[in-house]
Amino acid sequence: MQATNILILILGLGAFAFFLGRGRSLALAKPLGGIRKLHSLPSYYGLHAAMWCSLPPLFLLAMWMMFDDPLINSIVVESVADEIAPTDAASYNLLLNKISNLADGILPRKGESAVLIAAADHMEALRVISRWSLTALMLTLSGLGLLWGWSRISASFRARPVVEKVMQNILLACACLAIFTTVGIVLSVLFESIQFFRSVPIFDFVFGLEWSPQTAIREDQVGSSGSFGAVPLFVGTLLVSAVAMVVAVPVGLMSAIYLAEYASKSVRTYAKPALEILAGIPTVVYGFFAALTVAPFLRDLGASFGLSVSSESALAAGGVMGVMIIPFISSLADDVITAVPQSMRDGSLAMGATHSETVRRVIIPAALPGIVGGVMLAISRAIGETMIVVMAAGMAAKLTANPLESVTTVTVQIVTLLTGDQEFDSPKTLAAFALGLMLFTVTLLLNIFALHIVKKYREQYD
Amino acid sequence: MTQAATAEKKNPAKKTVAKAVNSLDVSDHQATVGKNFADNAKMTMRNVNVFYDDKQAIHDVSVDIAKNEVIAMIGPSGCGKSTFLRSLNRMNDTVDICRVEGQICMDGEDLYSPKLDVVELRARVGMVFQKPNPFPKSIYENVAYGPKIHGLADTRVDLDEIVENSLRKAGLWEEVKERLHQAGTGLSGGQQQRLCIARAIAVSPEVILMDEPCSALDPIATAKIEELIEELSQNFTIAIVTHSMQQAARVSHRTAYFHLGRLIEVNPTEQVFTMPEHQLTEAYITGRFG
Ligand SMILES: Nc1ncnc2c1ncn2[C@@H]1O[C@H](COP(=O)(O)OP(=O)(O)OP(=O)(O)O)[C@@H](O)[C@H]1O
Ligand SMILES: [Mg+2]
Numbered sequence: 001m002q003a004t005n006i007l008i009l010i011l012g013l014g015a016f017a018f019f020l021g022r023g024r025s026l027a028l029a030k031p032l033g034g035i036r037k038l039h040s041l042p043s044y045y046g047l048h049a050a051m052w053c054s055l056p057p058l059f060l061l062a063m064w065m066m067f068d069d070p071l072i073n074s075i076v077v078e079s080v081a082d083e084i085a086p087t088d089a090a091s092y093n094l095l096l097n098k099i100s101n102l103a104d105g106i107l108p109r110k111g112e113s114a115v116l117i118a119a120a121d122h123m124e125a126l127r128v129i130s131r132w133s134l135t136a137l138m139l140t141l142s143g144l145g146l147l148w149g150w151s152r153i154s155a156s157f158r159a160r161p162v163v164e165k166v167m168q169n170i171l172l173a174c175a176c177l178a179i180f181t182t183v184g185i186v187l188s189v190l191f192e193s194i195q196f197f198r199s200v201p202i203f204d205f206v207f208g209l210e211w212s213p214q215t216a217i218r219e220d221q222v223g224s225s226g227s228f229g230a231v232p233l234f235v236g237t238l239l240v241s242a243v244a245m246v247v248a249v250p251v252g253l254m255s256a257i258y259l260a261e262y263a264s265k266s267v268r269t270y271a272k273p274a275l276e277i278l279a280g281i282p283t284v285v286y287g288f289f290a291a292l293t294v295a296p297f298l299r300d301l302g303a304s305f306g307l308s309v310s311s312e313s314a315l316a317a318g319g320v321m322g323v324m325i326i327p328f329i330s331s332l333a334d335d336v337i338t339a340v341p342q343s344m345r346d347g348s349l350a351m352g353a354t355h356s357e358t359v360r361r362v363i364i365p366a367a368l369p370g371i372v373g374g375v376m377l378a379i380s381r382a383i384g385e386t387m388i389v390v391m392a393a394g395m396a397a398k399l400t401a402n403p404l405e406s407v408t409t410v411t412v413q414i415v416t417l418l419t420g421d422q423e424f425d426s427p428k429t430l431a432a433f434a435l436g437l438m439l440f441t442v443t444l445l446l447n448i449f450a451l452h453i454v455k456k457y458r459e460q461y462d
Numbered sequence: 463m464t465q466a467a468t469a470e471k472k473n474p475a476k477k478t479v480a481k482a483v484n485s486l487d488v489s490d491h492q493a494t495v496g497k498n499f500a501d502n503a504k505m506t507m508r509n510v511n512v513f514y515d516d517k518q519a520i521h522d523v524s525v526d527i528a529k530n531e532v533i534a535m536i537g538p539s540g541c542g543k544s545t546f547l548r549s550l551n552r553m554n555d556t557v558d559i560c561r562v563e564g565q566i567c568m569d570g571e572d573l574y575s576p577k578l579d580v581v582e583l584r585a586r587v588g589m590v591f592q593k594p595n596p597f598p599k600s601i602y603e604n605v606a607y608g609p610k611i612h613g614l615a616d617t618r619v620d621l622d623e624i625v626e627n628s629l630r631k632a633g634l635w636e637e638v639k640e641r642l643h644q645a646g647t648g649l650s651g652g653q654q655q656r657l658c659i660a661r662a663i664a665v666s667p668e669v670i671l672m673d674e675p676c677s678a679l680d681p682i683a684t685a686k687i688e689e690l691i692e693e694l695s696q697n698f699t700i701a702i703v704t705h706s707m708q709q710a711a712r713v714s715h716r717t718a719y720f721h722l723g724r725l726i727e728v729n730p731t732e733q734v735f736t737m738p739e740h741q742l743t744e745a746y747i748t749g750r751f752g
Contacts, residue, residue: 343591343593343595344595344597345556346553346591346595347591347595347597347658347661348597348607349556349584350553350584350588350589350591350662351584351585351588351607351608351611351661351662352581352582352583352584352608352611352612352665353581353607353608353611354581357611361607362597365597365598365599
């Protein structure tokens with residue numbers, strides 16, 4: 001049976017066990033004088049039975065799925081080792097793929113050697129055995145669990161703490177899964193980066209001033225020496241982010257001040273969600289808005305002043321990105337400004353300060369750490385933003401601080417390095433991992449810094 | 463009058479008095495008894511009504527506050543003392559639903575006339591709140607706040623002098639002169655409250671309103687602030703709300719008793735606490751309710 005079918009079956013059995021357990025506890029309670037005579041509520045007995053019925057088989061399923069493929073593979077390859085012994089990892093994988101495809105009927109069997117066909121049949125047979133034994137085992141386990149859970153039910157059995165404990169462990173497992181996934185991603189990026197740094201020295205990468213990741217496919221090719229200096233990319237990223245922040249910080253902050261301090265309740269109820277819609281627009285929409293509307297407009301505007309603005313400019317990309325980021329800043333700043341205690345405002349107003357003096361001299365300073373935290377989060381968002389810059393910032397890795405020119409960013413280069421046909425172990429591809437790692441490090445540091453500031457802020461009024 | 467009712471239950475001996483208090487319907491009450499008008503009035507209030515939406519919190523209050531006097535406001539919780547106090551420097555403006563009717567004047571100038579500059583008014587009528595609320599700035603900046611926004615000091619030296627004088631008057635200078643540039647929020651509760659008083663007097667107001675300034679303080683800090691109020695009364699006019707009748711008796715020249723939004727009695731403090739004119743005042747100060 002297919003794994004998904006088994007899964008559904010087991011969950012169904014679990015539900016069945018729940019009703020069975022609950023029913024039995026209710027039946028037990030009746031002669032005793034109501035469910036108050038039971039230690040736990042009937043649903044706890046039901047849950048207890050359901051857990052025994054479905055969790056062990058599910059655990060078995062997970063283990064089985066992890067180990068049965070490698071096991072079958074090694075058995076099959078072992079059996080053909082006499083005829084075709086794989087010499088290295090690559091040919092081993094190739095052989096396995098071939099056998100597996102033959103077994104699944106993806107490759108036509110005609111014309112293949114008898115050894116391979118035999119191996120494929122062998123594999124197929126092993127897989128069938130594995131599947132059926134898994135099904136049988138799971139159903140047995142499930143049935144045994146159901147029986148055990150059902151037999152445990154009695155008026156004095158403490159089902160509630162058991163269920164509570166199991167629930168807690170399930171939650172823990174989910175949390176661990178999320179953390180391990182993150183760690184896994186970081187580690188894989190890290191390993192690939194280390195591989196990259198074997199061919200390109202880390203110093204050249206971090207401090208190099210030139211970025212042209214063209215590596216030779218053949219030894220004698222012209223222009224084959226790729227250079228992987230990441231500085232122009234990070235400068236481009238910084239430039240675009242800086243433009244974005246120049247747009248987003250003042251506008252976001254001032255709209256937050258207006259919403260928190262001046263707007264009437266009815267304006268607030270409509271204006272705040274309207275601002276937050278900006279955050280809900282897909283970035284690709286911002287991207288073509290930047291590329292097709294803003295960039296040509298800026299170019300024409302520049303031309304009328306006698307400035308040459310490139311048709312893909314840091315200004316266009318950064319400006320549009322800034323608009324996208326406004327709601328981040330405004331909604332975070334709005335929260336911290338409204339969190340400033342009313343007594344602070346009263347104190348200032350009672351001194352004869354005007355409303356705007358109160359905002360400038362008391363409220364903003366009091367809320368500043370929180371605002372800075374919000375700005376930090378927005379910056380890491382800007383640095384990681386991809387779609388807008390891919391569409392509007394350009395591809396040329398130029399080392400410039402002029403926002404009217406076209407620049408490229410780290411994220412754009414990662415995209416271009418990895419799209420299209422690539423060799424997966426060339427420095428060109430691996431460079432993407434190194435860039436990713438650096439980007440990740442930078443945003444992580446920014447986030448830690450931001451969290452630190454936000455935390456410090458929290459302590460202030462408690 | 464549920465408080466009276468519970469008092470009645472607890473103490474049957476006082477039953478008759480409580481009955482008498484109960485039978486006295488406050489809404490029948492016409493005028494404030496006692497000496498609510500003064501010859502040398504700093505502030506005058508005539509027929510003041512204050513509403514929160516349609517709920518009336520102050521009913522027809524007329525009273526004068528004389529120059530350089532300390533007037534204490536007492537009364538059961540929720541009777542409108544804070545509301546009354548806040549209408550004297552128009553802090554009620556910050557509450558959207560609040561509406562003030564009647565006439566409130568300072569030195570003959572109508573505080574609620576459209577021509578009046580609220581900012582200037584609040585510089586002339588300072589306020590100290592129940593909970594100390596120093597700004598999250600340094601001690602120096604807290605005191606310098608008012609002088610800076612009102613342009614009272616032309617030079618840094620002038621400003622230093624104002625800060626020092628205010629802190630001295632508030633009795634805080636000796637304690638903080640070594641750490642003027644540390645955060646004002648780092649002081650103890652009593653010190654913070656004196657810092658707020660220093661902040662209020664730094665702009666040399668004519669009147670200082672205090673809303674239960676000692677309710678968050680221990681007896682020692684309270685004693686210091688009471689001493690301070692006595693000193694301040696030489697130069698300032700002070701209106702103070704308090705829940706402590708001992709405090710009212712110690713610091714004030716006149717005492718006003720509020721009950722359910724009405725001003726029941728205003729008299730020299732000594733008289734209020736020895737032979738009150740009104741039954742409700744007597745019931746309150748002898749602890750029969752409130
Ligand atoms: N912002 C407000 N909105 C609506 N009603 C209010 C508001 N502030 C006060 N009130 C009402 O006005 C009345 C008087 O309140 P006020 O705060 O003046 O009482 P108080 O005498 O100062 O009481 P306490 O001694 O407890 O401080 C109360 O009934 C209160 O519920
Ligand atoms: Mg009050």
